[in-house]
Amino acid sequence: DGGITQxxxxxxxxxxxxxxxxxxxxxxxxxxxxxxQDPGQGLRxxxxxxxxxxxxxxxxxxxxxxxxxxxxxxxxxxTSAQKNPTAFYLCASSADSGRANYGYTxxxxxxxxxx
Amino acid sequence: AQxxxxxxxxVSVSEGALVLLRCNYSSSVPPYLxxxxxxxxxxxxxxxxxxxxxxxxxxxxxxxxxxxxxxTSFHLTKPSAHMSDAAEYFCAVSPNTGNQxxxxxxxxxxxIP
Numbered sequence: 001d002g003g004i005t006q007x008x009x010x011x012x013x014x015x016x017x018x019x020x021x022x023x024x025x026x027x028x029x030x031x032x033x034x035x036x037q038d039p040g041q042g043l044r045x046x047x048x049x050x051x052x053x054x055x056x057x058x059x060x061x062x063x064x065x066x067x068x069x070x071x072x073x074x075x076x077x078x079t080s081a082q083k084n085p086t087a088f089y090l091c092a093s094s095a096d097s098g099r100a101n102y103g104y105t106x107x108x109x110x111x112x113x114x115x
Numbered sequence: 116a117q118x119x120x121x122x123x124x125x126v127s128v129s130e131g132a133l134v135l136l137r138c139n140y141s142s143s144v145p146p147y148l149x150x151x152x153x154x155x156x157x158x159x160x161x162x163x164x165x166x167x168x169x170x171x172x173x174x175x176x177x178x179x180x181x182x183x184x185x186x187t188s189f190h191l192t193k194p195s196a197h198m199s200d201a202a203e204y205f206c207a208v209s210p211n212t213g214n215q216x217x218x219x220x221x222x223x224x225x226x227i228p
Contacts, residue, residue: 004158033216040124042205042220043159090158103149104216106158 002027006091006107012115013078013085021076021110023091030095032074033104036060037088046089049074078112086114119208121219129227134178134193136222138206141187148189149207150180153221159205165189176200201226 004025013019023032031050035043045058049068063082068074074093078085088111092104122137140146147166151159163174170182176199180191189206206219 006158009156040220043218045216088156092159103161103164104159106151106160108158109156111156 004091004093004105004107006089006110008110009108011110011112013112014115016080018077018079019112021078021089021091021112023074023076023107024072025074025091025093025105025107026072027093027095027105028071029093029105030071031093032068033092033094034058034064034066034074034076035090035092037090037109043090046076085112087112119206119217119219121204121206121222123222124220125223125225127225127227128196130198131195134191134196134200134224136191136204136206136224138180138189138191138219139187140189140206140208142208142210144210145182145184146208146210148180148182149209149216150174150178150189150191151205151207152176153203153205155202162191162204196224196226198226198228200224 007022033048034046037043044060046064047066049055052071055066055068065077088109090109091107094104095102118141120139149164150162152162153159162178163172165172165182173179178193182189204222207216209216
């Protein structure tokens with residue numbers, strides 16, 4: 001079955017450490033997105049990519065970095081510059097980078113905790 | 116700019132009662148409209164969407180929503196709540212050009228036995 005796979009499901013980070021969250025899709029979708037979810041704040045866009053080798057900052061990109069070397073993969077690195085990284089991270093994809101009427105397909109999320 | 120308002124961060128209903136979750140948007144032109152459901156520690160699942168055509172949209176699990184342009188609303192309803200409906204619900208909008216989504220802050224639905 002096609003879908004989006006996020007790994008790991010749970011991740012613990014020490015202070016000052018960089019960690020990378022994986023997002024892989026086999027839907028042949030052009031566009032991919034990373035969202036951060038905090039209680040009571042909904043979803044906030046971190047980065048998005050509409051095509052391979054190109055990505056754009058979202059609303060809260062500081063302290064995060066991404067790459068899009070393959071259509072299927074869009075990993076997110078949470079750097080030590082992100083002062084409050086504890087959150088639930090969601091990856092999503094959509095079929096057409098130019099139109100939103102298809103909606104997004106979401107992965108099952110990664111819960112990151114700073115220890 | 117787009118924005119989405121979900122009235123009520125927490126809604127409680129009795130099992131078998133009507134579910135009504137409110138969503139209003141601000142946009143100069145009618146956008147695409149979506150409702151998503153999220154169960155604990157899981158991703159978001161599409162419930163239903165409105166793009167064009169009939170303004171009453173039916174989705175999965177017995178949910179439906181009606182697009183009312185004059186009220187800039189897209190409220191989600193279900194005639195009879197089931198225990199399995201307990202989850203977080205997100206309304207989202209997107210302009211009908213471009214691929215950016217704007218999510219509401221979510222409504223947590225509790226179903227009381």
